[in-house]
Amino acid sequence: MSKVTAEQLDMVRQWAAEGIDLNGIQKHLASECDVHLTYMDVRFLLLDYGIEIATPSAAEPAPAAESASAAPVAFPEEPAPAGRAVEVTLDELTIPGTLVSGKVKFASGTTGAWQIDQFGRFAWSELNGQPTPEELQQLQQELTRLLSRM
Secondary structure: OOOOOHHHHHHHHHHHHOOOOHHHHHHHHHHHHOOOOOHHHHHHHHHHOOOOOOOOOOOOOOOOOOOOOOOOOOOOOOOOOOOOOOEEEEOOOOOOOEEEEEEEEOOOOOEEEEEEEOOOOEEEEEEEOOOOHHHHHHHHHHHHHHHHOO
16 A cells, blocks of 8 residues: 555545545545555555544535436335325345345336345336336335335
């Protein structure tokens, strides 16, 4: 691992206080300090010096995700409105390569099979039709309810 000066370490502390993640700190070190460390070296640097990355407060807006696949799926907690039901089932035998899978039937008649892989990515298969945004929200709520029981 390259030597990091006290001045560079202060810069790392500042970036961490700003909430910049490990990857961002690694890029800043390379571009601004000409210090090239691996991701793990940056992680160990933070651990060795007790530097913690600040989490954004609820008052600050979260930074926009760089890609939809990298964004975590947030499931609302409130129950689905009555009268617009979505039926979600979990497969007894999970599809190989996934953590959980199942089937869904929306009130509009759209049906499909869904799966969540080990990286938390949601995917469709056998989708017959296009669910409305409201139906997708109901699916998220129902998945949250079902998966919280596991």
